[in-house]
Amino acid sequence: MIDYNRFTLSNGLRVIHNYDPTTAMVAVNVLYNVGARDEDSEMTGLAHLFEHLMFGGSVNIPDFDAEIERAGGMNNAWTSNDFTNFYDVAPARNFETLLWLESDRMLGLAFSDKALEVQRNVVIEEFKQTHLNRPYGDLSHRLREMVYRQHPYGVPTIGKDPSHIEKVTQQDVRDFFFSHYAPNNAVLAISGNVSPDQVRRGVERWFDSIPCRDVAPRNYAPEPLPDGPRETEVRGHVPQTCVVVAYPMPGYGQPGYIECDLITDILASGRSSRFYRRLLLGSDLFTSADAVITGSEEPGMLMLKGNLADPSEEAARVAVERLMAEASQLCYQASRPDRLSYTLTEARPGGVTPYEVERAINRFASDFTFSSLSYLQRAQSLAMAEMHGEDINEIVPAYRRVTTAMIANTARRVLDPRHACVLIYRPTEQSGPTA
Structure with a gap:
């Protein structure tokens, strides 16, 4: 507190x-x-x-x-x-x-x-x-x-x-x-x-003596969802082929934002995460794999990212498919989504489990609590909470209210292949024109 x-x-x-x-x-x-x-x-x-x-x-x-x-x-x-x-x-x-x-x-x-x-x-x-x-x-x-x-x-x-x-x-x-x-x-x-x-x-x-001012209004329109999947391929002086799959996601404070934050933790945070166990330890395709959100005020991006050991075009296509497939598994929810004690047989194969959700929430709560021990970080967190119009002491409880069903439903809505934006960044050494 x-x-x-x-x-x-x-x-x-x-x-x-x-x-x-x-x-x-x-x-x-x-x-x-x-x-x-x-x-x-x-x-x-x-x-x-x-x-x-x-x-x-x-x-x-x-x-x-x-x-x-x-x-x-x-x-x-x-x-x-x-x-x-x-x-x-x-x-x-x-x-x-x-x-x-x-x-x-x-x-x-x-x-x-x-x-x-x-x-x-x-x-x-x-x-x-x-x-x-x-x-x-x-x-x-x-x-x-x-x-x-x-x-x-x-x-x-x-x-x-x-x-x-x-x-x-x-x-x-x-x-x-x-x-x-x-x-x-x-x-x-x-x-x-x-x-x-x-x-x-x-x-x-x-x-108190500083006068208030007329603040310029924001007149731009919201970004519409992509009307179909998008893909861009570029080349540059980079050591490895990098693939990124970005999905539009809710902005801060909007329904689904917290779930997206937890989804990226379940996918890629720590050695028990799915990307680490299945894409890095269980495959020789990737040298690194990550999942992050932009954390923006207005609708942002949930990004899946991987650097490849094999620079071939075929490997890049397989990598994109693997990243998307691994993330899409979270769309399945456990048969008993609100139970924190479960057996593996109770969850659909590949579906998000209560254990994964609890682990991600505990990780967030731990990071937030320990960072708040610093008076400097506390000042920054208080400023942001005030800017958002929220009680800083309600941030962790809001994460604790998330269930496996909420994660699965958000994953189903956000990780939609129809809205996927794929970027493939290749080394210039490979044949082909430079973008």
Whole structure:
């Protein structure tokens, strides 16, 4: 159980606080409801650029990092298609220094031409290193553009092309900042050795005077389900053939999301998972096999992925079939789906078993509980729960309510071969044209 209190400022900033007297530290986390899905299709990568620009100096603080280091702290950030998150850690006695820093960059950036040029070059170089010059680096670009034909999820967080970042102007930066980085579009989460009274006084002192802003609406349409199976084959400088099968799945908080998360654990998490036992130990076709979800706010992807030992076209086709067949077995449910004690003869061959569901739920509960021991992770989890409008203490119970019947029904609905999007990524050494 995580104890917390929450309040909202007059400008719309939501604040959630966990008091932890067992540490001498404090974590301050600011989660903004803006990500790559909020970008213009001709200026992608802007949200990620902003993650960097937010460290380039604000109205009253020209050097963010120097101030936080002077307070004995550290900071970092991340961007996704949905959100941008900033977090700071310092000794609790310097709590208000962190509030000062975060409030000043929420109030307004310095909009320095030098900072824009420096961070523009950093982001473009990161694009080259992680997506252009790395094996499989453009895999997410290829996969997303196949799965999403209309929705902005069709472009990864890094952006569609470095040229989009090259043309960003100072006016573009100002427009994006003032239409998204606002107190009424953010959650401030605090965890550490600061009392509720300290938090309220400090937050009101540093954040209450920041004006709320008009947040740009999201006007894009939802992505329709594929009207049939899709397939793309590409070539690149990669060591092995990689196959990915992606299925559209519900977004966070929608019916079936939790079941999809558990399905990927049943398939590929740990040495007792199906992929490990049947595809890796029981076959010489794969060198690795995995299953993951994108975990996005709007309908995302459940992905089955495998790297192949044999680069032949026949092996790739067999691999795709094996991945899909292994996953489709979960569509069968045990004859007594709500019993946690069972014998193997009670379950249909290949069907998901209560033991597998219980193991996946226990793994999630364990990971969630142990990660919450960290005051920094607790602050980030509290921020996300508040952004979702949920009680953080209800997350694990929601997973525990899932039954084998629910898993089987979701697998039957999501793992539909009519909606499968298959990407085959081959080494350039093989004969054939380069895509």
